Amino acid sequence: MENFKEIENKWKKFWEDNAGLYQAKNDSDKKKKYILVEFPYPSGSGLHVGHAFSFTGGDVYARFKRMQGENVMFPMGWDAFGLPTENYAIKMKKKPQQVTKENTDMFRKQMKDLAFSFDWSREVNTTDPSYYKWTQWIFIQLFNKGLAYKKEMPINWCPSCKIGLANEEVVDGKCERCGAEVSRRNISQWVVKITDYADKLIEGLKETNFIDKVKQAQINWIGKSEGAKIKFKISDVSSQISDLEVFTTRPDTLPGVTFMVVAPEHQLVDQIISSSVFQKEEIENYVKNARKKSELERTELSKDKTGVFSGLYAINPVNNKEIPIWISDFVLASYGTGAIMAVPAHDERDHAFAKKFGLTIVPVLNKEGWDFEKKAFTEVEKGEEFNKMLNWVEEKGIGERTSSYHLRDWIFSRQHYWGEPIPMVNCPKCGMIPVKESDLPIVLPEVEAYEPTDDGQSPLSQMTDWVNTTCPKCGGEAKRETDTMPNWAGSDWYFLRYIDPHNDTVLASQELMKYWSPVDVYIGGDEHNVLHLLYSRFIYKFLWDLGVVPKEYPEPYIKRLSHGVILGPDNQRMSKSKGNVIVPETVADIYGVDVVRMYLMFMGPFDSTMAWNEKTLMGVKRYLDRLEKFINSQKENNLASSKEVKMIINKLINGVTEDLEAFRYNTAIAKMMEALNSLSVGQSISLSDIKTLIKLLAPFAPYMAEELYSFFEKTSVHAALWPVADPKFLIGDETTVMVSINGKVRDKLIIKNEELINKEEILRKAKGLDNIKKWIGTGEIVKEVYVPGKMVNLVIKL
């Protein structure tokens, strides 16, 4: 289209004026289809190719389903809280609220330009108080159910920025922003007990249609191990703590336990330091050093084990032998009980530790010829002995069967400004009390300075007017919580808000959730397959337990689709520093939106990684130009389609429909190109078949389709009914049957369809072919295979 700008503007306005075209109807007899694409963080640099790619993928499907007569909900919103906005606001001396408004306005305009058929009447914004009122409400429910609590926790601390950092903000042990070495600091943090839902989150995956890769990633992340907790008696009677509890997956190796190790953070260590005289200084130094180290430093030094003897001994319950208790940072305080029973004969780490400190190695299972002093034998099978020992432990009352998880509780506090205020009040008399639900939302006050404070508190802590409040319980003087929520909080439940975005009394009405739930297709990036998806499922399951969301749907998303990644023309990840960034807007200005959309869908499979290639884009442009020319040359002829043309069209309808249903956009487009190649060879085509071609094009190239369709109809092509193939024109009169000798194709037979079932006749004909006769020669046919309608294979022995 030469005048594509003009056409785009014309139809953009038309769609704007006919807003109902893309709106989801809450009261409809039609089948509902909830298609969700991950809402973006509206950054200052605007919509990038990755957005354009995934949103086009969703848009094609939404348009397709709408034309198939389904009641489609395809909403859009903004995940707008976050550090970049806060930092940008600080730098530009603007309010984050203002920056967010500017950015979302820009994103919305760009999305409309790219013809995404979002239902804008359902737009949500996580930074809107009427939205985060419900994010805060969910937090209060978590608190009321005992799933949110405050705890002193080590966090990543940047001494230069004077700010606590999330793990994602620490790169190679350094602060992402200033590059300073990150240390650890204990800060009182809100923690959410996602671990209570670990089993439910694994179990629930069975209810979903996620691809295996996503399910596996979630299962691995939760990392469930089955085993036992076992208590070891401490032999020193003067010790205030009499037992040391460990978690093990291998109770059957209990006889091989020759020492124990506790993490430097273990409570036993504090007792040792305060009461013991043995090596007091050495122990104190070791512990102090270990606690100072960042997680990274600790794991980096993993090859070489360090540790110190505590002076205490425990008793191995199997043989009553005294075994030393050591302190070492290879044991993690955050996993299991923070203490382990060491079996150096059958565990590599325990073995390395034993060798370094000269500890005893006792094999449980003797492997012939194995040198246990040299290497641990780790391939011990978890057999009968596992259960036998576990039963013995339980009978003796020193332990019990249990599971442990890699999944940690979720640190929910951020010491930043631009996030949802945690709706809690700290009362000196009553403790932590949630804000009254009727007082929600607790609106983020507008402050003058967004910089964090010296002591690592949120900038909100300086707002004394806001901080000082009264206790919701006793009415006395109290202070507000000044931490804000992490980014995930707003994105956990946004899909529910789209269902009922303006409801002021509940986060969404039961009735509407019953109609729209669950999300049928959720399109997003691989980077969110674990955290976002897991947090979101967790919050949903929590709301399900509360009865807030419909009982009929225990899982929020049915199908998860991960979109691929678009690399720069140099096959590298796009980044400003590499100068290989493709801006969709710029390309659309040159070639038109339809070309960009269609090219993005044609590049390759929707979920694969592909490099941008302007030459291939030209191929798509050529196709659209040729299609336009073909239709314009035919539209006034008013001729009938030949049978051959009808077959091309009907096969195309079937092919494109099937491919769209399976998100195989690249092959759908290839089929359209193929059809045009066949049609272009001097064929004439009926008006109804032309309209079919335009309809098939509509999801991909909405502007051009609308323009071409307007020649025939007054109504929008996007409201037209998707074509259905006529079975009469799907199969021809004849079928090609390939004939092969020993599996290699040598010739073919053209057979009338009604004769395809006649095996004997077909085999006779196959053997009669000149080529085949030549191949058989003097050989003997030992086997004849006929696959009806497909092929004949003759096995020849020479």
Place this chain on the structure above:
RNA sequence: GCCGCAGUGGUGAAACUGGUAUACACGCAAGACUUAAAAUCUUGUGCUCUCAACAAGCGUGGGGGUUCGAUUCCCUCCUGCGGCACCA
């Protein structure tokens, strides 16, 4: 180390349940149009042998297996990508 995914022409890729390997597109080559270029159109294009055609042989990362028949299923190895990683 563990988990997951992938490996097909010069390039992006297709072949969905085992049945014509390389559809579609790019690139390249030749030709048409043009004073010329661009654009457009036509034809050809896996590799080897051949002036060429016919025919043949080889061919989906390597090796092996199952099968009348394997890009597809099984075993094994190699390479690349992504995630997790002292998880007891």
